[in-house]
Amino acid sequence: MIVQIKNLSMNYYTLEGELEVLKNINLTLEEGTILALVGPSGCGKSTIMNILSGLIKPTKGSITINGKMGYMFQKDHLLEWRTIMENIKIGLEIQKKLTDKSLQKIERLLKLYGLWNFRNNYPEELSGGMRQRVALIRTLAINPDILLLDEPFSALDYQTRLLVCDDITKIIKKENKTTIIVTHDIAEAISMADKIAVLSKRPATIKNIHEINLTVKGEKTPLSSREAPEFKDYFNTIWKELDIDEKLL
Ligand SMILES: Nc1ncnc2c1ncn2[C@@H]1O[C@H](COP(=O)(O)OP(=O)(O)OP(=O)(O)O)[C@@H](O)[C@H]1O
Ligand SMILES: [Mg+2]
Structure with missing residues (x-):
């Protein structure tokens, strides 16, 4: 076990009052695996990442991390x-x-x-x-032991995103890095993760955790994973769990 999150809760205190963002989150991560966090906009995904990286302190709960973290943000933040x-x-x-x-x-x-x-x-x-x-x-x-990736591909157009996701995942697997990735994209999560935690609306709780087992011909990569017969079932189940408000479509 490289990361263990126990009974994690987080409230922000702002001028408008108290905002409950995370409620009793429990998660574990095994070495060398990729965990994806999916959940509705604003539910508290980045808050979890910021707590894990030590940027902010949780209101309640404990985190055990056996190793050093490396954080990669939504924007690449390269210095021009x-x-x-x-x-x-x-x-x-x-x-x-x-x-x-x-x-x-x-x-x-x-x-x-x-x-x-x-x-x-x-x-x-x-x-x-x-x-x-x-x-x-x-x-x-x-040389981090754990990679935290918060929506790393969201600035890219769809086709580039598929290729970059494939490319980056191959590197992560080759370097054998334990990874937590936040993504809005259910298909992306299924294609690259070993485990997916589905979060509820704010305050985020864990709705479900899926172990992803796909039957893939040849090398398992995000692109080949999309061809797996089980892919669609995972997609439909997680889509339902995310409880996306159709009135917003
Ligand atoms: N420092 C802060 N102080 C007060 N409220 C905050 C702070 N940071 C985030 N929030 C609020 O907490 C909630 C969760 O924010 P967070 O960024 O963790 O969500 P998210 O799931 O990453 O959202 P998105 O899908 O938009 O990336 C939001 O309502 C946000 O406005
Ligand atoms: Mg976020």
Whole structure:
């Protein structure tokens, strides 16, 4: 068990009063697996991620984490005035951990994931998908045990998103990183996760947890997973659980 969340509750206190956001959340995560959090807009998904990363303190409950976290946000937050290499080095620079060994690791990641020839380019010269890969490598460079990804693909158009999701998931699996990903997209969650936690409307509680078992021919990737016969059943079940208000459509 690498992450254990027990009886987690969170209230925000604002000028308008108290806002109950999370209510008694219990979750566990096994090493090397991908957990997806899905839930309605504003239910408290980012709040869970911010608590896990230590950015904010919960009102109640306990969290046990056996390892170091790396956080990747919705926007890639690449610095436009720094080259790709300089962007990737930034986390290590801040932590004063830029050593020969960590530089070798960056070099390996850049070569392995097709960015070596772009190391001296600036972010604006890269495609959206490549920028996302740079953001991931920057997060991997600090050698986290757990990756927190909050809607990492939401800025991309649909086709790019499918490809980038496939690409990023392959990297996460190859590097054997335990991952928590927040997504609005049910199909994306099913295609990449080992486990999906479905959250209710605010205050978020856990409605259900699904272990995802798909029959895939050949290598299991997000794209091949979408062809699995079980895919549609998971989709329909989770869609119903999300309780999407059809009046809003
Ligand atoms: N620092 C804060 N102070 C007060 N209220 C906050 C704060 N951060 C978030 N909220 C509120 O808490 C609720 C949950 O926010 P959160 O960002 O966790 O939801 P989310 O599920 O990530 O939403 P989205 O789907 O839009 O990304 C929202 O109503 C939000 O307005
Ligand atoms: Mg959010």
